[in-house]
Amino acid sequence: MNAFQTSIFNELSTYKKNKLNAGHTMIDLSIGSPDLPPPSFIIETLKTTVTDPTSYNYSLSGSSEFLEAVASYYLRKYQVSLNSEEVLMVMGSQDGLVHLPSVITNPGDVILVPNPGYTAYAAGIALAEATAYSMPLQAENHFLPDLEQIPEEIRHKAKMMILNFPGNPVPAMASSQFFKEVVEFAKKYDIIVLHDFAYSELYYEDKPISFLSIDGAKEIGVEFNSLSKSFNMAGCRIGYVVGNPDILAALNRLKSNLDFGVFLPIQQAATCALNDTSTFSDELRTTYKRRRDVLVDGLHSIGWEVDCPKASMFVWAKVPTTDTSTEFAYKVMDQAGVVMIPGNAFGSGGEGYMRIALVQNEDQLQQAVNQLKHSGLFNRKG
Numbered sequence: 001m002n003a004f005q006t007s008i009f010n011e012l013s014t015y016k017k018n019k020l021n022a023g024h025t026m027i028d029l030s031i032g033s034p035d036l037p038p039p040s041f042i043i044e045t046l047k048t049t050v051t052d053p054t055s056y057n058y059s060l061s062g063s064s065e066f067l068e069a070v071a072s073y074y075l076r077k078y079q080v081s082l083n084s085e086e087v088l089m090v091m092g093s094q095d096g097l098v099h100l101p102s103v104i105t106n107p108g109d110v111i112l113v114p115n116p117g118y119t120a121y122a123a124g125i126a127l128a129e130a131t132a133y134s135m136p137l138q139a140e141n142h143f144l145p146d147l148e149q150i151p152e153e154i155r156h157k158a159k160m161m162i163l164n165f166p167g168n169p170v171p172a173m174a175s176s177q178f179f180k181e182v183v184e185f186a187k188k189y190d191i192i193v194l195h196d197f198a199y200s201e202l203y204y205e206d207k208p209i210s211f212l213s214i215d216g217a218k219e220i221g222v223e224f225n226s227l228s229k230s231f232n233m234a235g236c237r238i239g240y241v242v243g244n245p246d247i248l249a250a251l252n253r254l255k256s257n258l259d260f261g262v263f264l265p266i267q268q269a270a271t272c273a274l275n276d277t278s279t280f281s282d283e284l285r286t287t288y289k290r291r292r293d294v295l296v297d298g299l300h301s302i303g304w305e306v307d308c309p310k311a312s313m314f315v316w317a318k319v320p321t322t323d324t325s326t327e328f329a330y331k332v333m334d335q336a337g338v339v340m341i342p343g344n345a346f347g348s349g350g351e352g353y354m355r356i357a358l359v360q361n362e363d364q365l366q367q368a369v370n371q372l373k374h375s376g377l378f379n380r381k382g
Contacts, residue, residue, distance in 0.1 A: 003123075003126035003127075004123065004126065007119065007345065008326070008341070008342060008344075008345040009030070009031065009119075009341070009345065012030060012329065012333070012339060012341070013030075015330070015333060016028065016333065016339050019333060019334075019337070024337055025337050026333070026337050026338070026339055027337060027338050027339065027360060027364055027367060027368045027371065028339040028359070028360070029338060029339060029340050029356045029357050029358075029359060029360060029365075029368060030339045030340055030341050030355075030357060031341075031357065031359070032168060032313055032314060032357045032359065033234050033359060034228070034229060034232045034234055034313075034359065035359045035360065035361075036232045036284070036287070037232055038231055038232045038233050038269075038273075039231065039232075039273075039276075039278070039280045041272060041276065041278075042231060042233065042269045042272060042273055045265075045268055045269040045272045046265050046266070046268075046269045049264070049265035049268045049269070050265045052265075055263075055264045055265050056264075057264070058260040058261060059260070059261030059262055059263070059264050059267060060256075060260055060261045061089060061252075061256075061261055062087070062088065062089030062240070062261070062262075062267065063264070063267050063268075063271070064084075065267075065268070065271045066089060066240075066267045066268075066270060066271045066274075067084060067087045067089065069270070069271040069274035069275050070082070070087045070240050070242065070274060071083070071084075071086075071087055072274070072275065073274040073275075074210070074212070074242060077200075077210075078210040078212070078213050079213065080210055080212045080213050080242075082242055083245075085245040085248070085249070086218070086242055086243060086244075086245050086248065087240060087241075087242050087248075088240060088241050088242075088248040088251060088252055089238070089239075089240050089261070089262060089267070090224070090226075090238075090239045090240060090241055090255070091237045091238065091239070091259060091262055092226050092228060092234075092236075092237040092238060092239045093196065093198050093224040093225060093226040093228070093239035093240075093241070094120050094226075094239075095237070095239070095255075095259075096224055096239065096241045096251060097118075097120045097121065097124055097194070097196060097224055098120050098123050098124040098127060099124065099127075099251065099254055099255065099258070100124065100160075100194055100222075100241075100247075100251055101124040101125050101127065101128035101130055101160060102124070102127055102128040102254065103247075103250045103251050103253075103254050104128075104159055104160050104192055104247070104250075105128050105130040105159045105160060106130075107128070107129035107130065108129070108130065108131055109128075109130045109131065109157070109158075109159045109160075110130070110131050110132075110133050110154060110157040110158040110159065111125050111128075111130045111131070111132055111133065111158065111159065111160045111161070111162065112133050112135055112145075112150065112154075112158050112160065112161040112162065112191070113125065113132045113133065113134060113135065113161075113162045114134075114135050114137050114145060114162065114163065114164060114167070114170075114347075115134035115135060115136055115137065115346075115347040115348060115349035115350075116137060116169055116170060116343060116344075116346035116347040116348075116349045116350035116353075117137075117162065117164065117169075117346055117347055118164060118168050118169070118196065118346065119345070119346060121162050122347075130159075130160075133150070133154050133158065134347065134348070134349065135147075135149075135150065135161075136149075136349050137167075137170050137172065137349060138349075142172060143167070143170045143172035143316075144172065144174065144175075144178050145163075147181060147182070147185050155185075155189045155191075156189060158189060158191050159191065159192065160191060160192045160193075160194060161182070161186060161191050161192070161193050161194070162194045162196070163182065163193065163194070163195045163196065163211070164195070164196040164197075164198075165195070165197075165208065165209075166199040166200070166202065166203065166208050166310075166311035166312040167199075167312060168198070168199065168312060168314060169314055169316060169341070169343065169346045169350065169353075169355040170314075170316045171199075171309035171310070171311055171312030171313075171314050171315070171316055173203075173206070173208060173209075173310055173311055174208075174209060174211075175209070176209055176213075176214065179209060179211055179214045179217070180214055180215075182211075182214075183214055183215070183216045183217050183219075183220060183221075184216075186220040186221065187216065187219070187220055191220065192220060192221060192222075192244075192247060193211070193217070193220055193221030193222075194221065194222060194224065195211035195212075195221060195222070195223045195224070196223075196224050197210065197211070197223050197224060197225045198224065198225060198226055198228065198229055198239075199229055199311060199312045199313065200225060200230065201229065201230035201281050201284070201285070202229060202230075202284070202285065202288055202311055202312055202313055203285065203310065203311040204285065204288070204289045204292065204309070204310055204311060205310045205311075206310070208311055210223060211223050212242060212243055217243070218243050218244055219244065220244065221243055221244060221247075222241050222242065222243030222244055222247050222248065223241065223242050223243055224239065224240075224241045225239060225240060225241075225242075226238065226239030226240070227239065227270050227273055227274075229313065230273075230281070230284075231270075231273040231280075232284075233266075233269070233270065233273070236266045236269070236270070237262065237266075238262045238266050238267065238270045288313060288358055290362055291358040291360075291361070291362055291365055292308065292309060292315070292358055293308075294362045294365045294366055294369075295315060295356065295358065295365045295368070295369065296308045296315060298365070298366060298368075298369030299315075299317070299369060299372075301369070301373075302369065302372060302373045302378045303320070303378045303379065304317065304320045304372070304378060305318075305320075306318070313357060313358045313359070314355050314356065314357055314358065315355075315356040315358070316343070316353055316354075316355060317353060317354045317355075317356055318352060318353055318354075319343075319352050319353065319354060320377070320378065321377065324342075324344070324351065324352075325342030325343045325344045325345075325350065325351055325352060325353060325354060326342045326344065328342065328354065329341065329342040329354065331377060332354075332372070332375070332377070335375040335376055335377055336368075336371040336372045336374075336375035336377065337371050338368045338371055338372060340354045340355065340356045340357075341354065341355040341356075341357075342354060342355075343355060
């Protein structure tokens, strides 16, 4: 349990509550949880199916309808063909992300992990008692891991590599050439690849690439996705992993000893979502793009030069002062009434950055910019 200490997320949440209790107004741009509801057709499906008395049995595994919907979605979106053994349901992608290292590695085995990276990766590695080897994500390399910098000794010890594009906390995009290099690297050193694709539908320019669309990827890897960000179903806790059938069978073997599946009405709602061909996804992207533009343009206007993300629901911004990430996070809360996450919460490679989530409407984001402008933290007149 020493590996699972109270996180900076909890500390900031407590600090925010104290500020609210003291009468301060706070705009929370910290946790990457969608503030929007699911589309009406998902809610209607849930309303209908929860009244069916037969919906309350253990589901045990993914229904054939759900698994077929995932396969159909991948063929339609990414031209990737999947058979029934290449799709597995999970209780939200985090369920699978955290448990897969225990399936793949023995204590002490090496897992290659992005730094900075999503906090669940560290939790899964700790649970497996494996050893993390950081792959730095740096601006000069377009926030892609530099595989050539991994020492030969580590390459031979590594059993698994974790990737995440579009990323959290860094909203970087992978190229097909990078993924091809990953496949070649993984085959050469007998490494299993886990690609976290949770932000696949939140893009503003070019469509993100599925790792499985690369030749040979299924031989060495799997890809996780969920309904949380794509369809605003974060609380429903349903996702899936696709790819290598041997890896999926091993994960399923573990999960069959841990849980009894996802509530059937949620599976039916997710099936409905995956089969949807309406304009919902386009409208969702438009909403996030407007938010992104309001925030990025606003920050530029007050002198905070940040990169404009091409995907994901985050802005990854360099700290504009000489403060550490954590120091700046508390200053922003105290002087501007805005909550954002210090980059070092995601690993040492995040020091010097802040993660800002696009989880408020445009008016609130503009208000956050105004509060930052008058906080005294920026000298430039906007």
